[in-house]
Amino acid sequence: MRLPLSLLLVAVFSSIIAAAFQGQSNVVLVVFEDQVMLKTHSRFVDSLKAIGKTVEVKQANSESFDLRADGEYVYDSIVLLCPTATKMERKLSLDSLVRFVDAGHNLFVAAGHGYSDYTSKVASSIGVDLDYKRNKMTDHQQPFQSLDDGSHTIIRAGGLVQSKYLFGDENIKASDIVFSGPGATLFTDNELIDKVMWGSGSCYSTDDSRRPLSKIPRVAGAASVLAAALSTRTESRASYFGSIDTLSNDAFDKAGKKHEKALTSFLAWTVGHAGVLRTRNLVHSSIDDSGSLANEFRVKDTIKFSIDVQEWDGGKGVWSPYVADDMQVEFVMLDPWVRERLHYSGNENGTYTATIPVPDQIGVYKFNIQYFRPGLSPIVLMKVVPVRPYLHNEYERFIGMASPYYASSFSMLIGVFLLGLVILYGNKGEDGEHAKAD
Amino acid sequence: MSSPSPLHTQTQSSSGSIVHDVFHAYRLNVPASLQVIDAFLCYVLATGIIQLIYAMSVGSFPFNSFLAGFLSCVGVFVLTVSLRMQLSERNLKDPNNRWQGLSKKRAVADWLFCNFILHMAVLNFLG
Numbered sequence: 149m150r151l152p153l154s155l156l157l158v159a160v161f162s163s164i165i166a167a168a169f170q171g172q173s174n175v176v177l178v179v180f181e182d183q184v185m186l187k188t189h190s191r192f193v194d195s196l197k198a199i200g201k202t203v204e205v206k207q208a209n210s211e212s213f214d215l216r217a218d219g220e221y222v223y224d225s226i227v228l229l230c231p232t233a234t235k236m237e238r239k240l241s242l243d244s245l246v247r248f249v250d251a252g253h254n255l256f257v258a259a260g261h262g263y264s265d266y267t268s269k270v271a272s273s274i275g276v277d278l279d280y281k282r283n284k285m286t287d288h289q290q291p292f293q294s295l296d297d298g299s300h301t302i303i304r305a306g307g308l309v310q311s312k313y314l315f316g317d318e319n320i321k322a323s324d325i326v327f328s329g330p331g332a333t334l335f336t337d338n339e340l341i342d343k344v345m346w347g348s349g350s351c352y353s354t355d356d357s358r359r360p361l362s363k364i365p366r367v368a369g370a371a372s373v374l375a376a377a378l379s380t381r382t383e384s385r386a387s388y389f390g391s392i393d394t395l396s397n398d399a400f401d402k403a404g405k406k407h408e409k410a411l412t413s414f415l416a417w418t419v420g421h422a423g424v425l426r427t428r429n430l431v432h433s434s435i436d437d438s439g440s441l442a443n444e445f446r447v448k449d450t451i452k453f454s455i456d457v458q459e460w461d462g463g464k465g466v467w468s469p470y471v472a473d474d475m476q477v478e479f480v481m482l483d484p485w486v487r488e489r490l491h492y493s494g495n496e497n498g499t500y501t502a503t504i505p506v507p508d509q510i511g512v513y514k515f516n517i518q519y520f521r522p523g524l525s526p527i528v529l530m531k532v533v534p535v536r537p538y539l540h541n542e543y544e545r546f547i548g549m550a551s552p553y554y555a556s557s558f559s560m561l562i563g564v565f566l567l568g569l570v571i572l573y574g575n576k577g578e579d580g581e582h583a584k585a586d
Numbered sequence: 587m588s589s590p591s592p593l594h595t596q597t598q599s600s601s602g603s604i605v606h607d608v609f610h611a612y613r614l615n616v617p618a619s620l621q622v623i624d625a626f627l628c629y630v631l632a633t634g635i636i637q638l639i640y641a642m643s644v645g646s647f648p649f650n651s652f653l654a655g656f657l658s659c660v661g662v663f664v665l666t667v668s669l670r671m672q673l674s675e676r677n678l679k680d681p682n683n684r685w686q687g688l689s690k691k692r693a694v695a696d697w698l699f700c701n702f703i704l705h706m707a708v709l710n711f712l713g
Contacts, residue, residue: 550648550713552640553655556633557708560658564701567626567666571619571673571694 175202176419177215177223179240181230182207189229192395195412199421199462201225208233213240215248225254225419228270231263231392242269249274254385256418260329260392274378274386275338279330279353279367285374285390286357289350292326294402299357302328302394305374306348308410313423313523314344314377316413317406322348324406326399327374329391331367334376342522344414345375345389375414379526387418421462423523425470428456429497430531432515445535446542451504453477453515455490456497457527469498475527477502478516485509490517510537623670627663634659654711661704669697 178193180186186205196203204223206213208230215221226248230236249255257270261284268278287303295302305325312318325345331353334341352368354361367373378386389411393399400408417423435450445451455477459470471492479486485507490500506513512534519527546554613621634656641652671677672685672693685693 547648547651547713549644550651550655552637553648553651554712556637556655557658557705557712559633560630560662560708561705563626563629564662564666564698564705567623568694568698570622571669572691574622 174200175204175223176225176227177213178203178205178227179213179230179233179236180205180207181233182209185229188396188398189392191397191400191408192229192412192415193227195415196227196419199416199419200465201419208236210239215240215244221248221251221253223248223253225256227256227415227418228267229258229392229395231258231260231267233266234264236264236266237269242266242273245270246273249380249384249386250382252382252384254419256387256389256415258392258395259332259388259390263330271332271388272335274376274388275335275341276373276376276388277333277335278390279332280355281330282355283330283353283366284355284357285327285329285331285347285351285367285372286354287348287351288357290323290348292403295326295328295399301357302326303351304348305345306351306370308345308375309342309522311344311423311523314414314417315410316416316422317409320406320410324404325374325410326394326403326407327391328393331372331374332376332388332390333367333371333373338378340380340526341376341378343373343375344377344522345373346370347372347374377414377417377522379524381526381528383424383525385418385420385525387414389414416462417523420460422460423525424460425519425525425527426458426460426467427517427527427529428458429499430455430515430529432531432533435503443533445506445533447506447508447510447535447537449506449535451479451506452501453488453490453504454493454499454501455517455529456499458498469496471498474521475500475517475519477504478518479504479506479513480516481509481511481513484516485513506535510535617675620670620674623666623673627666627670630659630663630666634663648713650711650713654708654713658704658708661708662701665697665700665704669693 176196178196180189186207193203193205201224215223215226226245245255255270255274257267257274259267259271259278261281263278263281268281271278284301285303286299286301288300290304291300292302292304303326305322305327308315308320308322308325310318310320322345327345327347331347331351334343347367347369349369351372352361352365353372354365373388374390376388380386389395394403394407395411413422432451432453434445435452436446457470457475458467461468469492473489473492475490477488477490478484479488486504488502488504490502493499493501512532514533515529515531517527517529616624637652637656637659641656646652672688673690677683678686
């Protein structure tokens, strides 16, 4: 009776472990404003299916958004394509969204002209400060001609982060991307969010592009954020894009393949398809034969440090080696005492190695890797190790430089011995003569 | 030594002849056993000075060895001077001398014992 029970337990545990390794869920929740958008933005959402995600579509006026079932999150990611939807707060509260992201899940939020307070709050919770809802980014120098109605509010982006992880291709130019919507800035108190797409030098925000400006625009030029990406400390991601209108099938047709590829790649990046790094097998050992203990080093040792850095290959569904030449490891005691480049060894585990000379200073050190690159999940890694002084039996027994001191000590010893002999036995006769003389 | 002529007053006598006089008087008046001790003291002093110069020129790296070597010289010098004071006849004639009741053999035994302790410490500290 007991054996089958334990077998059952083993089966249950192994399935739980397997589920944990594969990620809890592969389902993406996409929230649309209404039935119409389901059709007009189908290609953007279908790109998620192409990368193997299961898409669950809901409308903003749905009755409920249960993110959890049986205490676990049902969804892997949430895509909010409902910038003007109101009354969302009660169904999908900001608090629950923040907790969803904190728990390691991903969020994509799109804004648009006339966005709701809810969208503004979601954006500000990830560090994006939206411009006034009536404003639109305007660019009279380089509007997107084939969609322009004369208002010059459909603009081309002025710059973006050149990253194959974020936008699928390093060669995508900012002017390939078409934008229509409010500008934004980033809150300065969130150090994890990066602007990944920004306006050209001639763009600015205004509520009426046909009239000349009467006051200083709140957002203008390259400081205007069109898209932003947040990599959290829990290895989840949150992205913002300010233009729901140019995510439509119609805009994809008119703006071209590069526009479509960049924005669908940005969505794929958000749901964790590209640029996910992980580290494995942190190993450090002393090259010198100093240590009986593995996790302890002696001053002036040389440490061989190695770590595997792997990148999630969404296309094949495997972890492949991450290849870069700009990673470094620090050996820190308050300040970095040693900073060494990590060299890729070329093997299939993505092993990086570095040789670290331990300084001549005892104390508690730590290995420290801080690797932040746009489009890549951050690597923050610390490992504490003590550095001890030489043990008493690790010094040389005799030191050449001290030989005069050895010689002098022994000559004193011998001298005292000889003088003792002379005083006791050697000079009786002479003493006697002097005594007589006295 | 001939007595100096009236012409050779203090101003005329050169420093060389003073040293010579002093040395001659020393050889004449000081017992041979004390002279041996004095020679040994000179040797100890020279050894100590040489070590000091060596440490100042090459650095104090094995500092414990330097301290052991240098302090063994200092210690031996001090102990031997004490021994010389107890062995000197002139000191023994002094009625206020507090060593008067002690024998010379005891002084030598004390000296050897103190040297024994000193060198135990020195050899331990030498490294």
